[in-house]
Amino acid sequence: SQQGEEDPQALSIQEGENATMNCSYKTSINNLQWYRQNSGRGLVHLILIRSNEREKHSGRLRVTLDTSKKSSSLLITASRAADTASYFCATDEWGAQKLVFGQGTRLTINP
Amino acid sequence: EAGVTQFPSHSVIEKGQTVTLRCDPISGHDNLYWYRRVMGKEIKFLLHFVKESKQDESGMPNNRFLAERTGGTYSTLKVQPAELEDSGVYFCASSQDREQYFGPGTRLTVT
Numbered sequence: 001s002q003q004g005e006e007d008p009q010a011l012s013i014q015e016g017e018n019a020t021m022n023c024s025y026k027t028s029i030n031n032l033q034w035y036r037q038n039s040g041r042g043l044v045h046l047i048l049i050r051s052n053e054r055e056k057h058s059g060r061l062r063v064t065l066d067t068s069k070k071s072s073s074l075l076i077t078a079s080r081a082a083d084t085a086s087y088f089c090a091t092d093e094w095g096a097q098k099l100v101f102g103q104g105t106r107l108t109i110n111p
Numbered sequence: 112e113a114g115v116t117q118f119p120s121h122s123v124i125e126k127g128q129t130v131t132l133r134c135d136p137i138s139g140h141d142n143l144y145w146y147r148r149v150m151g152k153e154i155k156f157l158l159h160f161v162k163e164s165k166q167d168e169s170g171m172p173n174n175r176f177l178a179e180r181t182g183g184t185y186s187t188l189k190v191q192p193a194e195l196e197d198s199g200v201y202f203c204a205s206s207q208d209r210e211q212y213f214g215p216g217t218r219l220t221v222t
Contacts, residue, residue, distance in 0.1 A: 030209070031209050033210065041215055041216075043204075045210055097159055097209070098159055098169075099144075101146075101155070103153050
């Protein structure tokens with residue numbers, strides 16, 4: 001079965017810098033979604049990119065998708081302390097709506 | 112608009128006891144999903160309702176887990192009898208299209 005795998009597992013940067021997280025998966029997908037989870041809280045939906053899209057922007061977020069390499073990246077520009085959280089990618093296959101999550105990237109923004 | 116809500120936020124029970132988790136989806140969302148994250152592992156799909164029907168229950172770990180969605184509104188997930196390995200965070204999500212919106216989760220601790 002497919003599984004999203006995030007890279008790196010943990011990332012620590014200074015406030016104001018850009019943060020890039022990567023996700024790889026194994027099978028053909030319909031969509032890929034990115035979520036954020038603040039400590040002890042629920043998952044917040046950030047962005048969805050469809051398999052026929054290559055790039056998508058939302059505020060300070062930029063997501064790319066390369067279906068030939070089965071990979072996606074999430075870029076957060078001008079990071080803020082409030083961006084400290086775990087970030088997960090999740091994929092769904094054609095014909096199925098269940099999401100398959102990776103282990104996540106723990107992002108720490110240092111003031 | 113209210114988001115997905117879950118009750119309780121935290122439950123501590125002894126091995127062998129029964130626990131029932133509740134999820135209220137976003138109003139009007141036909142799709143309701145249950146996921147869980149056990150310690151140190153990735154978030155995993157349990158099952159998917161479309162209105163009151165079980166569309167996909169391939170992720171249910173065993174017959175100690177019973178999910179219902181009577182009337183196609185809120186859903187319950189019962190664990191009976193609970194085992195130590197059931198400890199984790201149980202998430203509910205709802206969607207009308209492909210974007211799934213998650214609740215804050217119920218942290219279940221089985222002692």
